[in-house]
Amino acid sequence: MNINLQSLFNSLWPLNRSLTGDGNRETLRILSEVIPLKIYEIPCGTKCFDWEIPSEWNVKEAWIKNSKGEKIIDFSINNLHLLGYSEPIHKIISYDELKKHLYTLPEQPDAIPYRTSYYQKRWGFCMSYTQYLTLSPEEKYEVYIDASHNTAGSMTVAEAEIKGNTNKTIYITTYICHPSMANNELSGPLVICKLFHLIKEKILNPQYTYKFLFMPETIGSIWYLSTHKDEIIKNCLSGIVVTCIGDEAPFTLKKSRIGNGILEKCIEYLLETSHKPYKLYDFFPLGSDERQYCSPGFNLPFCSLTRSMYGQYKEYHTSLDNKDFISFEAMNKSSEFLFQCIQTVEYNATYINTYPYCELQLGKRGLYPTLSAPNARTKTIDAIMWILNYSDGEHDLLWIAQKSKIEFTVIKEATELLLQHKILTCWRN
Incomplete structure (x- = not known):
């Protein structure tokens, strides 16, 4: 199946993804048109180790109006404008009160920052620092957030599988919880959807089983590990978190805590023999979902593969991480490189x-x-x-x-x- 990554990106880009909500459901519904996903709803309030699935958050409308009734911030134009998991509010407030709820990046004055407050009740808006400087201390501002927090809702997750000759499994994971970010969010799902089809179509009799996981970051992997603990400990041959893999920077491999997974060894070997620049990091307990899979109770051989690594490029977690920042050619090459790694794993013995x-x-x-x-x-x-x-x-x-x-x-x-x-x-x- 030939997947048009740009068309798929365009369908997913406008959706407001978070830990929960209709944006995540629609994201997985669209992805299920190109990869055979099994989609699950996990009830809010579900306990998973030291955590709990939060209430389901959905937003209908959110904006700030000036005293002339003009919308100066509008969630419908860019969903990064709204602080993630904001509480509902409708109120006219002073400039001094408003600025307590505004988030900017003075060091990147034209960027809208991405901010969330999943586990503490608050409301807020994000804007460029340039726009913030245009606000008047003399004005009153009308703020409106039509958002719901439904404790009877659920968190949406999905899984796809390619069954091999053994139950020994390679886990390929990514996340679906960031709104309006291209490299940090959509590159992962797009690349592993393409990888799924490369494995399915070109490895006709796989030795190993492959599981592709699409979940909100952190809480999703914690839930998965809490409910699949015995299975993943028994069957995990190797695993990888795929994220921030859509730009043209060289590949960056972050090794697992244990450091000897067959997939990470194959990736490191192929990077080394490619004679192209790459970066290599030993495991550190910060970053993405690898820190859950590599937590000491599991200590699974889960590495991560990125291009511009999270937190190490200036566009990260801002509105500058957009379509202009990524390359669909680079994403196709990322899928092909990962497939080459999988082929090496399959043949190795x-x-x-x-x-x-x-x-x-x-x-x-x-x-x-x-x-x-x-x-x-x-x-x-x-x-x-x-x-x-x-x-x-x-x-x-x-x-x-x-x-x-x-x-x-x-x-x-x-x-x-x-x-x-x-x-x-x-x-x-």
Whole structure:
């Protein structure tokens, strides 16, 4: 299936996403048209470890009018204008009272900041600092927020699965809780939707199961872990949080706390051998949902992959993180890179050399030149020698590729030749 990422982006961009609400439902409904999602509603008030699903928040209208009745801030124009989870209000107030509820970025005067107050009741508006300076201390302002907080509502989450030959699972996760942000929000869902179809269409008999999770950040992953604890501990082979992956910056890999997940090892290897710039971070307990999956009680091998990492680009959590900041070509390349990583995971395995005593006579099998000559040895022959020596049940193909500095594609080709001649047997995946 050919997914038009730009068209999908345009459909999702106007929606007011948050931890809960109709914007999230509509987001998942639209995504379900391109990926077979199972959508679940989790009742508000549901306990999950030390947390609780908050009330469902929906907004009909929100604005500020000046004394002439002119709307100077309007949620319908940009939903970043409203503080997330604002309480309803309709009141005429002074400038001094209003400015207590306004959020700006003086250091980025033309940007609207993104601010939320999920777990503390308050109301507020966000505006550019340039616009803030036009407010008059002499005026009265009418503020109006038509918002509801429904304790009988729910949090909407979704999951898609590609079933493999084993229950060993690779979890690919992203979030759906930010309004009007392109790289920090929509790049993740778009990239993994494309990745879903690449795996589905090109890996016809997958060894592993793949689960794609779309949930609000933090509370979504905490809920998932609280309800799938035994399953994920038993079946998780590796996992990844995909976010901030839609611009043209080099890739950034943040490793898991445990640091040895097969997916992160494949990503690091492919980044290293790409001969392109990239950034690598060891785990730190800040950031996105990886901090939940890597919490000490779980300590799962969950890494994260970004381009411009959250918090490290000036457009982050502002209205400048918009369509102009991202690249749909870069998003397609992000999906293709992740697919290359998945292919490497699928093929990687540990083998046993069935002829372990001394070197095998490869010439009589057509695997080695029978006439000695300069440059007669190829990369494939070198790969065969490395594979045979380290196929001892202890070293997988990825380790051999890294140690030998031979491309994994050549290691794969050599492995297939050795399997055809029954020189190797698979020890474990």
